[in-house]
Amino acid sequence: MENEGLYDVTVIGGGPIGLFTTFYSGMRELKTKLIESSPDLGGKITMFYPEKMLRDIGGVLGITGADLVKQLEQQAKTFEPTIICGQLISDLQRNEDGTFLLTTSTGEIHHTKTIILTVGAGIFKPIKLDLSGAEFYENSNLHYSVDELETFRDKNVLISGGGNSAVDWANELISIAESITVIHRREEFGGHERHVANMKKMANILTPYELKELLGEENLIKQVIIKNLETGDRHTIEVDALVVNHGIQGDFGGINDWGLNLREERFVVNGAMETNIPGIFAAGDAVTYPNKLKLIAGGFREGPIAVNSAKKYLKPDSEPMSMYSTHHEKLLVVLGQEKTT
Ligand SMILES: Cc1cc2nc3c(=O)[nH]c(=O)nc-3n(C[C@H](O)[C@H](O)[C@H](O)COP(=O)(O)OP(=O)(O)OC[C@H]3O[C@@H](n4cnc5c(N)ncnc54)[C@H](O)[C@@H]3O)c2cc1C
Structure with missing residues (x-):
């Protein structure tokens, strides 16, 4: 079954990094879809440590995993992306016009111009x-x-x-x-x-x-x-x-067959979070590059870089990054701080 519409960006994986990437993609005015295989968003946090306190995120003195996910979800929805849970992406096909068709393990099809992989270690299960x-x-x-x-x-x-x-x-x-x-x-x-x-x-x-x-x-x-x-x-x-x-055992399933370069079971990216396939970017635990910081804080940096690269790929004359969020109209409305003048 083909899902309606061609998206600018499809983020695969709804863990913390996929959620923040989805937010940032909306901020860069890209039509964005997020697809997560499990019924719930939040990735490893939801699966393994919802009640643990996190204390190593800049500016946050302490927050439980579940509360962080709640805030990330709320933030991700700011620009009204399409969010789909319960679909495992497995196959990839490239159309003649350069766009991609993504197929799930249960046969749904998603049409997109670019892909950002935030799949962590893939579908993971405890050993x-x-x-x-x-x-x-x-x-x-x-x-x-x-x-x-x-x-x-x-x-x-x-x-x-x-x-x-x-x-x-x-x-x-x-x-x-x-x-x-x-x-x-x-x-x-x-x-x-x-x-x-x-x-x-x-x-x-x-x-x-x-x-x-x-x-x-x-x-x-x-x-x-x-x-x-x-x-x-x-x-x-x-x-x-x-x-x-x-420990945890991860498996990228069908994504392993897309022709992406892998090292130590992670996707190899450059500093722009580009994989070896034009139009496919990656961020978070799923990637490897020199000095990779395998923490949420590290992924929060990589997601926006991947989005900026996707934007440049789609529109080569676009600004390299978004202006600061402070005066973004949509964000002011969300926070109830819209200008009254
Ligand atoms: C017990 C534990 C404690 C931790 N404590 C901390 C901490 O205190 N501070 C810290 O910074 N980090 C901590 N981490 C690490 C942190 O959880 C990860 O760095 C973070 O979750 C990475 O986020 P991610 O979004 O890249 O990947 P993940 O959280 O792994 O999310 C990936 C998502 O992609 C989905 N997915 C995978 N394959 C597909 C597919 N084919 N189609 C659709 N969806 C797919 C998965 O279901 C998953 O939801 C901890 C990890 C563990 C296990």
């Missing part, structure tokens, strides 16, 4: 526990993400993993859980040094350990058996909830 019967507990007390802190109130929580996310979750849950135990295969933990130090002060840390067995009653894990990787000793730990953070 699951490779232990027999683990999937049986997924609807009870085995968690691959922390959706609601309240779920863990007064519980004895075991976290398995040593990356950024495991450290973040341990620190978030410390204030609400009865106890936090973190097991990790190595001595070293990922993440900010201060966060790691805080976790070590507040939680019970066991290294180098890995999960070996889940022991349950009815549909709940009651105990886990862990193994010390140096001595081979095994211990049994009582748990009320098990949080596993062994």
Whole structure:
């Protein structure tokens, strides 16, 4: 089914960077569509850490993931883009006039002059526990993400993993859980040094350990058996909830076949956020280039650059960037600060 209309820009991926890119594209007076595969906007924030506090965004002292997404959504809608959720873009076809046809995995077609890929790591799923019967507990007390802190109130929580996310979750849950135990295969933990130090002060840390067995009653894990990787000793730990953070696996699906240059499973872009295919740009976690800052703050810079490049591609004599937003009529109206004179 072909969707109505030819768009100037189609942003693929409705994570934080896709949302901000959509806003900026509207500000540059480009007819914009945003397509997200999952039912909800917000990307990794919505999927993995809606209740975590973010404190590394310029000018924002602290904001929960969910509130940041809410504000990004509101901002993205300023210039009335078309926003579509629940469609996974998979195929690309180039027309003779240079425009693109994008096809979703369920057969919808979208027509666009340029594309900005903000697909993160693609369709991502947590790496699951490779232990027999683990999937049986997924609807009870085995968690691959922390959706609601309240779920863990007064519980004895075991976290398995040593990356950024495991450290973040341990620190978030410390204030609400009865106890936090973190097991990790190595001595070293990922993440900010201060966060790691805080976790070590507040939680019970066991290294180098890995999960070996889940022991349950009815549909709940009651105990886990862990193994010390140096001595081979095994211990049994009582748990009320098990949080596993062994990383995320991403997959670009059909986009892998578009002929885009990839390095370490990211799209290679230049400083203008151009990919090797004219008319296709990219930003956010999806891209790689020297000194890439793989944080939301980094993507917030790349999205507008990608939009400016798309604008230049469509209209070579256009201004290289937008003027400041301060006096933009539409934004003054949105903020209720329109001029009365
Ligand atoms: C646990 C955790 C904690 C973090 N904490 C912080 C932090 O404190 N501060 C910080 O700056 N960063 C943090 N990050 C990193 C931050 O979340 C990412 O840098 C950010 O989400 C990147 O945004 P993005 O829009 O580029 O990609 P994503 O958030 O990954 O969004 C990509 C979107 O594209 C969609 N998509 C993918 N493929 C398709 C397709 N083919 N068709 C349609 N849609 C598609 C996906 O469904 C997804 O919604 C954290 C990450 C994790 C996992």
